[in-house]
Amino acid sequence: MAMSELLGQTAFERVADRVLAASSADQTEVVVLGTDSALTRFANSGIHQNVAERNAEVRVRALVGKRSGVATTNDLSDAGLVRVAERAIEAAQRQPEDPALPDLPSPLPVQPVASFNQATADCTPEQRARMVGVVCRLANEASLQASGACATETTELGIASSRGVRLYEQRSRASLLTVVLDDEGSGYAEQTALAVGSVDAEALGREAVDKAVRGRGAIRVEPGEYPVVLEEYAIGEMLMYLAYMGFGGLSLLEGTSFLRGKLGQRIVDPRISVVDDPRSSDGLPSSFDYEGVPSEHVDLIANGVGAGVVYDSRTATRAGRASTGHALPAPNTFGPFASHLMMAAGDTPRADLAKGIERGLWVTRFNYVNVVKSDQAVLTGLTKDGTFLIEHGEVTRPVRNLRFTQGVLDAWSGLDALGAERKLLEGWGGAVLAPAMRLSHFRFTGVSDV
Numbered sequence: 317m318a319m320s321e322l323l324g325q326t327a328f329e330r331v332a333d334r335v336l337a338a339s340s341a342d343q344t345e346v347v348v349l350g351t352d353s354a355l356t357r358f359a360n361s362g363i364h365q366n367v368a369e370r371n372a373e374v375r376v377r378a379l380v381g382k383r384s385g386v387a388t389t390n391d392l393s394d395a396g397l398v399r400v401a402e403r404a405i406e407a408a409q410r411q412p413e414d415p416a417l418p419d420l421p422s423p424l425p426v427q428p429v430a431s432f433n434q435a436t437a438d439c440t441p442e443q444r445a446r447m448v449g450v451v452c453r454l455a456n457e458a459s460l461q462a463s464g465a466c467a468t469e470t471t472e473l474g475i476a477s478s479r480g481v482r483l484y485e486q487r488s489r490a491s492l493l494t495v496v497l498d499d500e501g502s503g504y505a506e507q508t509a510l511a512v513g514s515v516d517a518e519a520l521g522r523e524a525v526d527k528a529v530r531g532r533g534a535i536r537v538e539p540g541e542y543p544v545v546l547e548e549y550a551i552g553e554m555l556m557y558l559a560y561m562g563f564g565g566l567s568l569l570e571g572t573s574f575l576r577g578k579l580g581q582r583i584v585d586p587r588i589s590v591v592d593d594p595r596s597s598d599g600l601p602s603s604f605d606y607e608g609v610p611s612e613h614v615d616l617i618a619n620g621v622g623a624g625v626v627y628d629s630r631t632a633t634r635a636g637r638a639s640t641g642h643a644l645p646a647p648n649t650f651g652p653f654a655s656h657l658m659m660a661a662g663d664t665p666r667a668d669l670a671k672g673i674e675r676g677l678w679v680t681r682f683n684y685v686n687v688v689k690s691d692q693a694v695l696t697g698l699t700k701d702g703t704f705l706i707e708h709g710e711v712t713r714p715v716r717n718l719r720f721t722q723g724v725l726d727a728w729s730g731l732d733a734l735g736a737e738r739k740l741l742e743g744w745g746g747a748v749l750a751p752a753m754r755l756s757h758f759r760f761t762g763v764s765d766v
Contacts (some may be wrong), residue, residue: 503527662734
């Protein structure tokens, strides 16, 4: 039985027409966001929760002179759509004038992308349970317990405006993540994909179990500066925090971005290139943003040089540039966001990344990460679910988790080797595609009790 019950384009067109007809604002934008998501959670090697949500939200932005207001509803009746249009106008009329308020975007050509997978939309609870069952079986065979979540989601985004924008797209996503553990060790694995059939539960389970078994009997190592290998999970986390700290146009304009004054300058090793590419089939594609602007490939770090940031229409106007199609839903105080991050792969096989390290650390992932200094891209956090000592080029003994406090750009300037393989991981509002790295130095500032 097909599980997905999105509104569909015909219903979107009806909603958009009704709202635009009801609005007397100078300019009106209608955003229809439909979601059909399901989540199977497991713990102690058993499923304990299945949840599913279907919703359709209509978000109306009204411009009245130099004032703007937004109202939302999930009442899709004619009366509900009229009311939400009126509330958006009322909200605008109560706002102070904003001399810098830009017009709503004009329509631009949008090339469609393959953003939807029917098998993901049709995925049943039984299919998710079978994927979870594979992980739990592998954990049980190793006398471990597995926990985590398996999720499938389809969404639809429709944008229409009084300026002539009219776009509709369906998107899908599937993910499986697990933590496998006993009293002595833990292991982690995760995968995100457009198509649920691409998620390899067997491989994820084996990866997490292997980490947990090898993590038994962790020893303590003293804090300090070590050469490290950071797995894809750790690099993916750092990429998302870079997006948060400085890849957006608003943070650059407000001077909080680590890229302020550094565009065009070398900031990390020249082998490192990072892009935001919403259209790439290597990630979770989407062809336009929440303002209906075509999503563009943006070079963020090009061969180690600070190359650019992403813009929505408001920050683009302030910066005297064009929007790159990275708007979040209005209203928001965060500005545009790079949510389809991709780092170029290197040429070192993952299995060879520890070679050349006399004494260092292998880190699977980070947890409890926080920003210390946004304008310098300094983070702190803990290692988690698989931290090991590297001795004479080999991964040897498990070590207790450590706290790190480290500037990302400083660490990436000490790149020794870049992994040839990449993993697609769940990101903030999208996905992140990351390789592993070998770095010459990474500062650990404390030891965890666990």
